[in-house]
Amino acid sequence: MTEPTPIDPTPINAVTTPAGFRAGGIACGIKASGQPDLALLISDRPAAAAAVFTRSQSKAEPLLVDQGQMRDPHIQTVIVNSGNANCATGEQGLADARTMLGLAAARADCDINLAFVSSTGIIGHFLPMDRIVAGARDVETSDDGGSSFARAIMTTDGFMKEAVTTFQAGGVTCTLGGCAKGAGMIHPNMGGPSNHATMLAYLTTDADIEPALLQDRLQYAVDRSFNMISVDGDTSTSDTVLVLANGAAGGALVTADDPAGIAALDAALLDVCIHLAKAIARGGEGATKLLEITVQHAIDRNAAVAVARTVSSSVLLKAALSKGDPNWGRVVMAAGNAGVPFARGDLRVWLGDRLLYEAGSTTGIPAATAADAVAEDLVRIRIDLGQGDAEATAWGCDLTEEYVRFNADYVT
């Protein structure tokens, strides 16, 4: 279980911290609010790339285009617009996504096959391509533009999500930076590269990494971070995580034959991905608390994941926690619905450090006493299935009236 990392609201230009990357963002007029809505990232050379996309059957048009782009797993430039998801837009949407690839490639002065495109926002509306064309021409990129990029990909986010770390690989010190957006329609289920979230995350590193290895390690990290968060249980049509490794740090290539390099890469990916994933959960629409649900002693990881995700998605539990009610009964209820067999008598449930359920029964701790365990803005729930050695941690947030108000008023 990772301790919660404080969210740093200070711009840290994460995706442009590794060597060889420049980025920026601009307000091109997609959002009526006039907030930034177009972002561009450019590597100074083609980068090994790996991506995971939402497993939804209703993939947005940009993801369909990106799946084709990833057949050769090298990317040099990424263009992202917010305010409009270019989803359920059919042939026109596919054509618009391809046009965006061309705009990015022109700015990066690279082959169009090296471009990647994302769109996030409302579903079912065609992109205002005239504004995007002008924005793609005018957006400025720089090696301290990472936070400008991170700002421009936001939709309903209350704050920017950025993280950066370093690791040793290929004989040199490498840097891994990342940014993410997402606050609603958050229950990612991403796999790839043949699948397609509206959470978006972009990771950059100046390490040199063999593409198939990068894909494999990205999936591993995503399965333990973004794929373990839930705001509302709704998996988006546009969820995407992309990582670019451009080798600009000058180290040797990290391959499957380099266990030390892989271990360092894994640690860095997990660090950045978990930080960003938790920031998304904590920043969920209307949320006031971050929930961290750890399931221990499951028969295997799939079982632990299923229980943790089911509990993190319980509308009833999330509503109770919004008012500080230590409703462990709703944890027992939700744990029972994951499709994972367990013996009632073996189940144990803690809120914070307080054991509230064991041997099939309440431990008798009064609600008033247990309430301190859920009073803070981080609520830790621990569930022990008493079966095996597998463990998983999921993150979520409380459900407030503000969430409903927001999403009822966020009109198409």
Added chain:
Amino acid sequence: MTEPTPIDPTPINAVTTPAGFRAGGIACGIKASGQPDLALLISDRPAAAAAVFTRSQSKAEPLLVDQGQMRDPHIQTVIVNSGNANCATGEQGLADARTMLGLAAARADCDINLAFVSSTGIIGHFLPMDRIVAGARDVETSDDGGSSFARAIMTTDGFMKEAVTTFQAGGVTCTLGGCAKGAGMIHPNMGGPSNHATMLAYLTTDADIEPALLQDRLQYAVDRSFNMISVDGDTSTSDTVLVLANGAAGGALVTADDPAGIAALDAALLDVCIHLAKAIARGGEGATKLLEITVQHAIDRNAAVAVARTVSSSVLLKAALSKGDPNWGRVVMAAGNAGVPFARGDLRVWLGDRLLYEAGSTTGIPAATAADAVAEDLVRIRIDLGQGDAEATAWGCDLTEEYVRFNADYVT
């Protein structure tokens, strides 16, 4: 697709309409509000019985006891308390449930093996057995007491749910009556007889039906009614549907060799169960609209069920509908997350009679035009997968700020 049936708020004594049943309810002091909280149903003879229970791994103690009672599928008396679920109460809870069996059997003057017990309400508290003992002694039963029974099983329900119908079986006209409760923690997944919701439904008929056949036809009807409703996606620890067939109409035994009798029984069970299930969905906590989601042309019924239930459970869609936003994009989103493969281009989505999505794209109908399709208190959503011949219908309700407020304040 069944047309919505208006909910009749008039007491109709449904469970005591068939011959040979008497029932009643009383306020025995479990609920602080002083509302009725103990209900008793008695057949004048042992009745063939069938039951389905929630498939949750966290079954409440009364369900564990009832599973034992159903080994001999005959029941003569049912005792139900509301206000306390007797769940997560361990050995004490099991003993209390058995005590309730004895109280019911004493009132029915029958063997304790012919008794059935249910409890619904908060989780994790021991029953006030002194009040239940006094209540079980004092509750009056009569052959027009069905609505009194239906009233006493309610928890957060805004209105009583009752239904009654007649059918021809065994050469005579038989009557089937039923009542149900439930407004939150509603996403039933019941199977049986070896499994265990907090929705409760009790059906009575004066037909004479072979017990194994009754179990089989109950599961069929529940799979097309109660198991297709969702208020909040949370499956309860106590969901139970029980049907008693006492043969008091004097007809011949309905067996597996009587297709006409089975068809008539099926029609009656579906009629009553769908009526009650829709009443639960329409009466969901905070709900202002009943949603009816029909999935057509699926490859098989399981696929149709999965898509219909996933759409009916989408928090984002339910929030949009609460304010009358015709957010078909959220239908497309949710349909994509059911784990059911389909071709994007084959998917079609209607709100009411308006086709809003086909061929992978919006049909261009403006939101202002589509809004009338979701303005009324019944919202019909139709999804065509374009694959096979299977169909399923699910029911749900909108998600309002009132739901969150209610469940945040419904403190343990």
